[in-house]
Amino acid sequence: MSEHPFTLFAIDSLLSEEERAIRDTVRRFCADRIRPHLADWFETARLPARELARELGGLGLLGMHLEGYGCAGTSATAYGLACMELEAADSGLRSLVSVQGSLAMFAIHHFGSEQQKQEWLPRMASGEAIGCFGLTEPDFGSNPAGMRTRAKRDGSDWVLDGSKMWITNGSIADVAVVWVRTDEGIRGFVVPTDTPGFSAPEIHRKLSLRASVTSELVLAGVRLPESAMLPGAKGLSGPLACLNEARFGIVFGALGAARDCLESALAYTADREVFDKPLAGYQITQTKLADMALELGKGALLALHLGRLKDAGQLRAEQVSLGKLNNVREALAIARECRTLLGANGITLEYPVIRHANNLESVLTYEGTSEVHQLVIGNALTGQAAFRG
Numbered sequence: 076m077s078e079h080p081f082t083l084f085a086i087d088s089l090l091s092e093e094e095r096a097i098r099d100t101v102r103r104f105c106a107d108r109i110r111p112h113l114a115d116w117f118e119t120a121r122l123p124a125r126e127l128a129r130e131l132g133g134l135g136l137l138g139m140h141l142e143g144y145g146c147a148g149t150s151a152t153a154y155g156l157a158c159m160e161l162e163a164a165d166s167g168l169r170s171l172v173s174v175q176g177s178l179a180m181f182a183i184h185h186f187g188s189e190q191q192k193q194e195w196l197p198r199m200a201s202g203e204a205i206g207c208f209g210l211t212e213p214d215f216g217s218n219p220a221g222m223r224t225r226a227k228r229d230g231s232d233w234v235l236d237g238s239k240m241w242i243t244n245g246s247i248a249d250v251a252v253v254w255v256r257t258d259e260g261i262r263g264f265v266v267p268t269d270t271p272g273f274s275a276p277e278i279h280r281k282l283s284l285r286a287s288v289t290s291e292l293v294l295a296g297v298r299l300p301e302s303a304m305l306p307g308a309k310g311l312s313g314p315l316a317c318l319n320e321a322r323f324g325i326v327f328g329a330l331g332a333a334r335d336c337l338e339s340a341l342a343y344t345a346d347r348e349v350f351d352k353p354l355a356g357y358q359i360t361q362t363k364l365a366d367m368a369l370e371l372g373k374g375a376l377l378a379l380h381l382g383r384l385k386d387a388g389q390l391r392a393e394q395v396s397l398g399k400l401n402n403v404r405e406a407l408a409i410a411r412e413c414r415t416l417l418g419a420n421g422i423t424l425e426y427p428v429i430r431h432a433n434n435l436e437s438v439l440t441y442e443g444t445s446e447v448h449q450l451v452i453g454n455a456l457t458g459q460a461a462f463r464g
């Protein structure tokens with residue numbers, strides 16, 4: 076008899092009935108609606124994002140831990156568990172949901188005017204409108220404080236010029252939350268993507284997150300009224316608060332990808348015979364499987380601990396860094412190790428393993444690279460900021 080790693084860790088005993096129900100609903104949706112198509116979507120780099128957004132909205136997964144305006148208002152832990160199921164399917168699917176809910180919707184929900192909230196949030200929660208979040212620029216990723224995209228006052232309007240890079244959902248978005256430099260410091264704008272001067276060419280030839288739209292945002296004299304500015308966000312703390320929300324989802328999400336890889340490897344090694352007996356029966360294989368189950372289970376315990384802290388309103392940004400750094404790093408290590416167990420089959424899209432491994436390379440980089448999270452943790456431990464040389 077074989078046992079699932081999460082059963083071994085008795086993870087379910089830490090979840091409420093409602094949390095298990097939400098998790099199971101998302102798992103079923105992914106099994107029925109997503110998984111059969113994933114290899115094709117990844118191979119062709121085409122995702123029916125609009126259709127999927129409506130279905131995800133119908134399930135209440137967009138902005139699901141936000142209150143009001145058509146959002147489901149679940150606990151943060153339930154949101155994390157949903158992210159885990161989505162990313163067990165594909166990191167691209169989880170990215171669609173994270174960017175919509177935790178970046179674009181959170182920014183408007185947390186920092187927007189009542190008018191901005193009424194205008195966008197219900198439509199974004201239902202998936203009728205898609206959002207993106209433009210912070211990174213071609214020359215400024217880890218250090219967004221250096222951004223060059225500017226907004227200048229012109230009478231009662233603002234005029235935005237510059238470009239953003241690597242923006243998830245960019246080319247399919249109806250609304251872009253864009254962070255720019257102004258004479259008053261860094262501010263955010265809610266930009267309808269049909270505003271003249273705005274364009275979002277898609278980035279092609281990616282070998283990671285292929286089932287996800289990634290784009291450049293070009294802002295060439297984009298004229299917006301004063302009411303387009305997010306009134307509640309002043310300085311870099313605004314976008315950083317949004318990133319913290321999305322990172323929280325990744326703490327859980329990355330483990331979903333790792334879990335899917337480990338499940339594949341467990342099934343594969345049980346069936347595959349080498350030197351006349353199942354691969355699972357060899358000590359080297361079991362050492363690998365045991366170590367991976369351990370990291371997966373430890374990551375889940377950490378994620379749940381952070382989820383409970385967040386639900387109690389006590390989660391600090393440095394603690395999210397602990398989770399993002401550990402869980403993404405370990406998920407990638409698990410995906411790579413599982414790939415070895417699948418041998419040559421491991422390099423194909425017939426199995427999810429190399430797709431997850433390639434996706435996790437992006438997850439390691441976005442929402443703060445591993446190195447940046449090490450520096451955040453280092454700063455917390457030593458009281459010395461080492462971000463600059």
Ligand SMILES: Cc1cc2nc3c(=O)[nH]c(=O)nc-3n(C[C@H](O)[C@H](O)[C@H](O)COP(=O)(O)OP(=O)(O)OC[C@H]3O[C@@H](n4cnc5c(N)ncnc54)[C@H](O)[C@@H]3O)c2cc1C
Nearest residue numbers: 208209210211216217241242243284437441442444446462
């Ligand atoms: C698929 C994908 C989707 C994305 N989606 C979005 C999105 O929706 N919105 C958005 O705004 N951005 C998005 N990003 C951008 C992402 O957030 C950035 O790529 C990330 O912040 C890293 O920036 P960079 O690529 O410019 O790397 P850099 O900042 O140039 O880093 C390069 C290397 O230098 C290291 N480094 C940086 N600073 C230090 C330091 N102080 N000390 C030591 N090492 C350091 C980094 O860790 C990294 O290893 C996305 C990226 C990808 C790949």
